[in-house]
Amino acid sequence: MAVDVAAVPSMVAVKSTTGAIPPRRLSKEELVGTHKKHLETQNNSPHAPRPVKQPIMSEAYPASIKSIRELEIIPLSELRAETHHRGKGIIVRAASPPFVGAGAVSVVEDAFGNADKLAIYNQADSSILSGVPEGCVVAVKEPYYKQNGSEDDFMICVDHPSDVILLRFTDSIIPEPLRLGPLLKTAEEWKNAADQAFIEKDFPTAVFCYTEALEASEDDASKPPVHTKRAGVNLILGRYDAAKADALASRTSAPQDWKAYFTAGRAAYGLCDYAESNKLLTTALELNPTNASIQKEHARCKARLHEEETGEYDFAAMLASITPHSVHQDRGSFLRNTRVGESAHHGRGLFAARDIKAGELVFVEKATLMPNQYDPGRASAALYALMVRQLCDNPSLAASVLTLYGGECERTGGEGTIVDGAPVVDVFLVEGIRTKNCFSAPRSTLEDTRPSLPDGLQARGLWVHASLLNHSCVANTMRSFVGDMLISRATRDIQAGEELFQQYVPVKPLADVRGKLFEEGWGFSCGCALCAGERASPAAKLARRKELLDAVEKLCNKQIPGRELIPDAKIRSVDKLARQLEEAHEAAVYDGIPRLALIYPCHWLLAAHRGRKNHGKVVKYSMKVLRNFGFRVPDESEVWDPRDIFTGSGNATLMTVHVVASLRRLAESYKALGHEEMAARSIEAAEFGYMLVTGFKNDLTTLDK
Numbered sequence: 001m002a003v004d005v006a007a008v009p010s011m012v013a014v015k016s017t018t019g020a021i022p023p024r025r026l027s028k029e030e031l032v033g034t035h036k037k038h039l040e041t042q043n044n045s046p047h048a049p050r051p052v053k054q055p056i057m058s059e060a061y062p063a064s065i066k067s068i069r070e071l072e073i074i075p076l077s078e079l080r081a082e083t084h085h086r087g088k089g090i091i092v093r094a095a096s097p098p099f100v101g102a103g104a105v106s107v108v109e110d111a112f113g114n115a116d117k118l119a120i121y122n123q124a125d126s127s128i129l130s131g132v133p134e135g136c137v138v139a140v141k142e143p144y145y146k147q148n149g150s151e152d153d154f155m156i157c158v159d160h161p162s163d164v165i166l167l168r169f170t171d172s173i174i175p176e177p178l179r180l181g182p183l184l185k186t187a188e189e190w191k192n193a194a195d196q197a198f199i200e201k202d203f204p205t206a207v208f209c210y211t212e213a214l215e216a217s218e219d220d221a222s223k224p225p226v227h228t229k230r231a232g233v234n235l236i237l238g239r240y241d242a243a244k245a246d247a248l249a250s251r252t253s254a255p256q257d258w259k260a261y262f263t264a265g266r267a268a269y270g271l272c273d274y275a276e277s278n279k280l281l282t283t284a285l286e287l288n289p290t291n292a293s294i295q296k297e298h299a300r301c302k303a304r305l306h307e308e309e310t311g312e313y314d315f316a317a318m319l320a321s322i323t324p325h326s327v328h329q330d331r332g333s334f335l336r337n338t339r340v341g342e343s344a345h346h347g348r349g350l351f352a353a354r355d356i357k358a359g360e361l362v363f364v365e366k367a368t369l370m371p372n373q374y375d376p377g378r379a380s381a382a383l384y385a386l387m388v389r390q391l392c393d394n395p396s397l398a399a400s401v402l403t404l405y406g407g408e409c410e411r412t413g414g415e416g417t418i419v420d421g422a423p424v425v426d427v428f429l430v431e432g433i434r435t436k437n438c439f440s441a442p443r444s445t446l447e448d449t450r451p452s453l454p455d456g457l458q459a460r461g462l463w464v465h466a467s468l469l470n471h472s473c474v475a476n477t478m479r480s481f482v483g484d485m486l487i488s489r490a491t492r493d494i495q496a497g498e499e500l501f502q503q504y505v506p507v508k509p510l511a512d513v514r515g516k517l518f519e520e521g522w523g524f525s526c527g528c529a530l531c532a533g534e535r536a537s538p539a540a541k542l543a544r545r546k547e548l549l550d551a552v553e554k555l556c557n558k559q560i561p562g563r564e565l566i567p568d569a570k571i572r573s574v575d576k577l578a579r580q581l582e583e584a585h586e587a588a589v590y591d592g593i594p595r596l597a598l599i600y601p602c603h604w605l606l607a608a609h610r611g612r613k614n615h616g617k618v619v620k621y622s623m624k625v626l627r628n629f630g631f632r633v634p635d636e637s638e639v640w641d642p643r644d645i646f647t648g649s650g651n652a653t654l655m656t657v658h659v660v661a662s663l664r665r666l667a668e669s670y671k672a673l674g675h676e677e678m679a680a681r682s683i684e685a686a687e688f689g690y691m692l693v694t695g696f697k698n699d700l701t702t703l704d705k
């Protein structure tokens, strides 16, 4: 089932019945009656988009880490309202087809003749439980029972996908009255049913039936072909861990084992484990050296290993390959310039594994998870849904994803472990990790710098390596995107062993506004050279800077002039405010750090003088803009080398596309003033800066298009 996502509002309403067994609940007939009406609506619009129920963190509760076999099985009649039944479980049979919306809602019955409603959320569409078939028996671990509207209307609400398990028909835990007995008897019958489901493209059912075939099989010799088939279906479903395990289980020590190694190699490739994939494909090739499919996959894998090793990418070709339907790049991640270590600022951080020169690649990382969803109303929910799905489908992901910082979210320590055959996935932890670690990414940063392309649409993604970077407003790395590839370059020379930082979000000019953003969004107080430096400035000075910046913004309408002629009087007014603002930056505090509040007025003056072809003034204000970003430039336009600003400005510079734009204006005016050499140097510096911003060498004229 396609998951088309949008956030779903919470329906929680804590009622007076909290903790009590409800005196009355809807009867089975009432439940079925209402359910049928819902099903009729569903049947009228079978392809309606399926929303995602994104967790509400204030309602967080941990996923069960117990096996159903450790829990006390209770009847539905013992469920208490608004209660998490710790230490308890229920076993129920679906007595209706599901109503499929944000979750799958079914009428269920237990072995004691009770009926109730069961709502299962957050199941991947690769799981049968995303649409609980009528007649199947499920166990719900440590269920939560909630009021659902009217006084007698309740439902069992399962948020964590691992809190519900589909029981095999032969499972001895199923109480007698719920037992149907196996629908099919022999392994052969199950295999045939699986083959049929496969033909009908019902892959989750095919996996279920192949699993039953393996369980029903009485001789080991008949199992390898079933493993081979289940491996193939798991590969289609993107369940790469299971596909690899099945493929390896299908080996028989015969030359035909090349198929097993080939499938296992493709599964390892799907997990982006190219070293493992290479090993498996090499073995496949040794067993079947002339097979063209293996040769092709092997060559592809080698190309990924080459990228991982060298950091050599054809970024322009990658960009050209992007279409609205395809943003994912088949590339390896180049991470060897960096290492993970303990940060003095917070938890883990990334460090330079060698000296890295300004402009060099720090790392290039393929997204661990990034849905092709750029709709602002859906991008976050899509990433959340993908994270949950992948953690269910590929338990090996837990090692990198679930160890990421999750904010205040409580952990039991059991997250990611396999219980009752499935990984424990706590949706609140997943959401906590998403909010603290995800990045927004345009389809391409280069395209995003075009003034004529103002859509500003961004997907949300998770890059597990990049998310280990701590924040600094004056970061020594800068990220850009080509599809789902994150490119990180050094904004200045970095020595081996130095901690690497990135800006989490564009930095706000006023220290208090900026600080609040970090505190509220990520729970930290920034200690970078800029923030620490500005803390030494008294509140009265900050208030003065705010007042003056407000005045300039109001006077100029927060716009930047184009080529139009701005009246002298207005230029003089802005100039006066800019000088006062400059005076409100104490020399002792701001020596060697950016003066962000001055960037807008200087940028405005640069543009206003450009409109009047006042080239000397354009040079002056371009240099001021650079200075205010923290770059070391002389006060006056003497002979100097703009190409040195990235390496000779200390460790407190701030890099954005506006630096590039100012360098271009500088070049233009130097040229108009006849300083050809200075113009050429400025252009070289602008090109270098544009490479930092966009991730690779690009033509500056894109900024005019």
Ligand SMILES: C[S@@+](CC[C@H](N)C(=O)[O-])C[C@H]1O[C@@H](n2cnc3c(N)ncnc32)[C@H](O)[C@@H]1O
Residues within 6 Å of the ligand: 343, 345, 346, 347, 348, 349, 404, 405, 436, 437, 467, 468, 469, 470, 471, 472, 521, 522, 523, 524, 525, 526, 527, 528
């Ligand atoms: C994506 S994580 C960064 C990696 C993190 N240090 C870890 O151990 O996984 C984001 C969290 O790191 C912390 N953090 C990031 N930059 C920081 C800084 N400059 N100072 C203090 N804490 C910081 C904040 O708690 C933030 O919510």
